[in-house]
Amino acid sequence: MRSFALSIRLRPVVxxxxxxxxxxxxxxxxxxxxxxxxxxQLSSRGKSDLTLAADKxxxxxxxxxxLAVLLSDHPDLRHVLDGGTAxxxxxxxxGAADKSGSLDVSLIEAEGRVLVxxxxxxxxxxxxxxxxNRAMHGATGQGHLRxxxxxxxxxxxxxxxxxxxxxxxxxxxxxxxxxxxxDDWSGGRSxxxxxxxxxxxxxxxxxxxxxxxxxxDLAAPDVLARAGAPEPMPFIDMTERVLFGHRIWAIDGGRFxxxxxxHLSQNLPVIGMRGEALIDxxxxxxxxxxxxxxAAAICLSFGALLFVAxxxxxxxxxxxxxxxxxxxxxxxxxxxxxANLRREITERKEAExxxxxxxxxxxxxxxxxxxxxxxxxxxxxxNQPLMAIRSxxxxxxxxxxxxxxxxxxxxxxxxxDLARRMGRIIRNLRDFxxxxxxxxxxxxxxxxxEGALEIVKPRMDRHDVTLHWEPPxxxxxxxxxxxxxxxxxxxxxxxxxxxxxxxxxRLLTIEVETGDPVRLTVRDTGxxxxxxxxxxxxxxxxxxxxxxxxxxxxxxxxxGLVKSFGGEIRAGQADGGGAIFTLEIQPAAPxxxxx
Numbered sequence: 001m002r003s004f005a006l007s008i009r010l011r012p013v014v015x016x017x018x019x020x021x022x023x024x025x026x027x028x029x030x031x032x033x034x035x036x037x038x039x040x041q042l043s044s045r046g047k048s049d050l051t052l053a054a055d056k057x058x059x060x061x062x063x064x065x066x067l068a069v070l071l072s073d074h075p076d077l078r079h080v081l082d083g084g085t086a087x088x089x090x091x092x093x094x095g096a097a098d099k100s101g102s103l104d105v106s107l108i109e110a111e112g113r114v115l116v117x118x119x120x121x122x123x124x125x126x127x128x129x130x131x132x133n134r135a136m137h138g139a140t141g142q143g144h145l146r147x148x149x150x151x152x153x154x155x156x157x158x159x160x161x162x163x164x165x166x167x168x169x170x171x172x173x174x175x176x177x178x179x180x181x182x183d184d185w186s187g188g189r190s191x192x193x194x195x196x197x198x199x200x201x202x203x204x205x206x207x208x209x210x211x212x213x214x215x216x217d218l219a220a221p222d223v224l225a226r227a228g229a230p231e232p233m234p235f236i237d238m239t240e241r242v243l244f245g246h247r248i249w250a251i252d253g254g255r256f257x258x259x260x261x262x263h264l265s266q267n268l269p270v271i272g273m274r275g276e277a278l279i280d281x282x283x284x285x286x287x288x289x290x291x292x293x294x295a296a297a298i299c300l301s302f303g304a305l306l307f308v309a310x311x312x313x314x315x316x317x318x319x320x321x322x323x324x325x326x327x328x329x330x331x332x333x334x335x336x337x338x339a340n341l342r343r344e345i346t347e348r349k350e351a352e353x354x355x356x357x358x359x360x361x362x363x364x365x366x367x368x369x370x371x372x373x374x375x376x377x378x379x380x381x382x383n384q385p386l387m388a389i390r391s392x393x394x395x396x397x398x399x400x401x402x403x404x405x406x407x408x409x410x411x412x413x414x415x416x417d418l419a420r421r422m423g424r425i426i427r428n429l430r431d432f433x434x435x436x437x438x439x440x441x442x443x444x445x446x447x448x449x450e451g452a453l454e455i456v457k458p459r460m461d462r463h464d465v466t467l468h469w470e471p472p473x474x475x476x477x478x479x480x481x482x483x484x485x486x487x488x489x490x491x492x493x494x495x496x497x498x499x500x501x502x503x504x505x506r507l508l509t510i511e512v513e514t515g516d517p518v519r520l521t522v523r524d525t526g527x528x529x530x531x532x533x534x535x536x537x538x539x540x541x542x543x544x545x546x547x548x549x550x551x552x553x554x555x556x557x558x559x560g561l562v563k564s565f566g567g568e569i570r571a572g573q574a575d576g577g578g579a580i581f582t583l584e585i586q587p588a589a590p591x592x593x594x595x
Contacts, residue, residue, distance in 0.1 A: 019303035023296050031292030036244050038284035039262065043246055046190060046264050046279040053192045054268055054275040057203065060181050061155060061271055065140060067100050068159035068174040077107050077116075081161060081170045086116045093118040103150055104175040108158070110136065110168065121149060126173070135160045135171040142272065144178070144202055153178040153202065153210070155271075178203055191257060191278040194268070202273065206257065249278060258282065389415050440565045442588045443485055445476040445518060449510060452489035456497065460508065463497050468509040477588040478518050480565040485585075488558040488569075492522040492581050495555065499526030499579060517567075520583040529579045535571045 071077060071092075080089045086107075093105040097118035106117040112127020126132045131141030135158035147154045155176040163169040182203060193204035201209045238251045240263065247263040258280035266275045393415060399408035453469065460467060478485075493508065500506040505525050513519040529535055536559040555571075562569045567585045574580035 016307075019300070019307070023299040023303070026299050027292040027296035030295040031288045034291040035284060035288035038287055039244055039246055039281075042262055042279050042281070042284055043264065046262060046277050047266075049190045049279075050192060050264050050266055050275055050277040053205075053277070054194075054266055056184075057181065057194065057275075058268060058270050060184075061157075061176065064100065064102060064155070064174045064176045065142070065157045065159075067096060067102070067105075068157040068172050069140060071096060071105065071172045071174075072159040072161045074172075077172065078161060078163075078169075080107060080115055081109060081163075089116045090118070100174075101177075101180065102174050103147075103152065103154060103177040103180075104173075106173040106175070107161075108132065108171045108173055110170055114173075115170075119150075124149075131156050131158045132171060132173075134158070136168050138162075138168055141171075144196065144272075147175070150175075150177075190280075191261070192275070193277075194271075194273045194275050196273055208257070248281070251278070260285070389419065440479055440481060442477050443480045443482045445478050445485070445512060445520065445585070446471045447475070448482060448485045449489055449512070449520070452486050452493060453510075455486075455490055456493045459494065459497055463501060463506065465497050465500060465506045465508050468507060470511075472512060472514070476512055476514055476518060478585040479588055480567065480585055481561075484561045484564065488561050488583065489520075489522070491555065491558045492583075496522060496524035496526065496579070500524050503527075514587075516587055517584040518587050520585070521580060522583075523574050523578060523580040525578045528573050528577060529571055532571045532573070536569070 074089075074092060076088045076092050080086050089107060093107065093116055096102070097105045102118075104117060104119040104121065106114045106121065106124075108126060109115050112125055112132055114122050114124040114126065116122065117124075129141075129143065131143035134141030138160050140160070141156075141158040143156045145154060145156070146152070155178050157174045157176070158171045159174075160168045161170040161172060182205065191204075191206050191209070193201045193206065193209050195213075196202050199213045201212050204210055238249050240247055240249050242248070249261050249263045251257050251259060251261060258278060260281040261278035262281055264277045264279065268275050393411070396408040396411040396415070399405070399411065449469070449471065453467070493510075496508050497506075500508075503525055507525045509521075509523040511521045511523075513521070536555050559569055562583060562585075565585070567583060569584070570582045572580055572582075
């Protein structure tokens with residue numbers, strides 16, 4: 001019994017030890033897996049960054065190499081090597097240096113003495129240099145050093161100058177300022193540097209790496225002297241190990257270099273260097289640690305829950321009964337909430353229906369408002385044909401009494417024409433004022449414009465507005481609603497007429513441009529629009545207080561009508577003054593137009 005009681009007391013301890021051990025194993029596995037995956041991703045991204053930096057550097061240096069080759073064929077430089085004067089050649093070299101950004105451009109004779117230089121370094125001896133000797137053998141030589149003359153790191157390109165007989169008689173030397181090239185990409189996200197054949201860092205986006213080496217023997221004074229370094233530099237204090245196929249550096253290089261970094265390298269034989277990059281491992285380590293911590297937390301939480309569940313097994317019945325009571329109560333609350341939600345949905349649908357009805361009434365009110373504003377002109381348009389009909393009828397009666405039936409028939413024909421004109425005006429007004437419930441269909445845009453112009457013509461005549469409208473010779477079929485489209489055009493034309501009320505020049509221009517989409521533009525010569533972004537807002541108007549008969553809803557309603565059949569409408573300032581409205585409508589399908 002005592003041993004059984006002891007086992008009962010030790011059971012939680014054993015279970016906790018097992019849980020901690022399993023947690024450490026799982027968390028360690030997750031952390032290692034996450035670190036490995038992050039290392040692979042970091043390597044892929046770092047290789048891309050290194051390749052980009054290497055391509056950029058070689059591309060920049062290639063321009064100077066091509067400059068040296070190009071200048072080697074210059075006749076003025078060859079003239080100096082043939083014994084001519086150096087005045088013109090000096091201007092050529094200075095111009096090339098200024099335009100290319102070179103530190104110096106020089107012309108060297110076959111004995112290795114500088115004849116002409118853009119920086120005035122005539123007489124300098126370079127016969128012992130490798131790049132000059134290569135140029136004298138007929139190939140383009142290159143090299144790099146810290147120039148004692150300019151006290152800067154330089155890259156050199158020497159191109160041979162061939163005589164007309166064939167042998168090399170000199171060379172053109174282009175000196176590149178490496179520190180100027182570094183300014184374009186210094187301080188990048190990754191540490192990128194380029195080492196030469198001696199293992200010294202010659203170009204880098206971190207200044208503290210210049211003239212450093214990985215091995216202590218390469219930092220000897222004679223090596224640094226050959227490289228042109230101003231003073232001995234300590235080598236980089238680092239240790240390297242291979243982890244998951246990647247080279248990992250542990251670096252003690254100051255606060256601007258990562259403590260632990262992924263090392264990548266790439267040979268660059270074109271410039272005789274090796275590109276290298278150090279990618280900081282801190283983000284990967286943090287992410288792997290976070291993943292391990294999350295895994296450990298999950299394992300501990302799961303274990304703790306399992307342990308607590310085992311200990312509280314005997315109270316499950318009580319908890320279950322309590323839970324069932326709460327579920328019943330919650331279910332009742334949800335039923336009440338669902339009933340309230342259904343009632344709110346019904347109220348919302350009713351409100352939406354009322355809103356649609358109100359919008360329809362608002363559109364109809366805008367139509368009637370426009371008709372009311374134009375009622376005087378429309379009455380005049382109808383009164384003129386009526387008076388003419390009366391006159392023609394009296395004349396026809398008189399001609400019949402006089403026995404002139406031909407003249408009476410002519411008057412009756414004129415009466416018929418006037419009646420048809422009145423019928424067309426009344427039909428346009430009736431269609432414009434009716435409640436629009438038509439679906440989107442194919443509409444002749446030209447006919448819609450003509451109908452709208454008949455409605456606003458009396459208003460144009462009353463305000464002495466000149467109309468410029470040259471309709472296309474063929475119908476332009478678009479997708480929309482006939483009445484809605486006509487109402488939009490009426491609103492735009494009426495607003496344009498009102499805007500030109502105080503202007504001396506009153507010209508209304510309407511143009512149609514076919515295509516996909518079809519564009520209809522309405523332009524006036526009024527004062528223009530101060531705030532085009534607000535022009536379609538409800539109740540926004542540019543008319544003076546007391547002069548406007550509308551409610552500021554015409555353009556807002558027009559905007560909604562155009563949107564209802566999938567179109568777009570924009571407002572802006574016209575070239576030369578005035579406002580311009582552009583209406584974009586989708587054309588009808590070609591098969592439908594052909595049908």
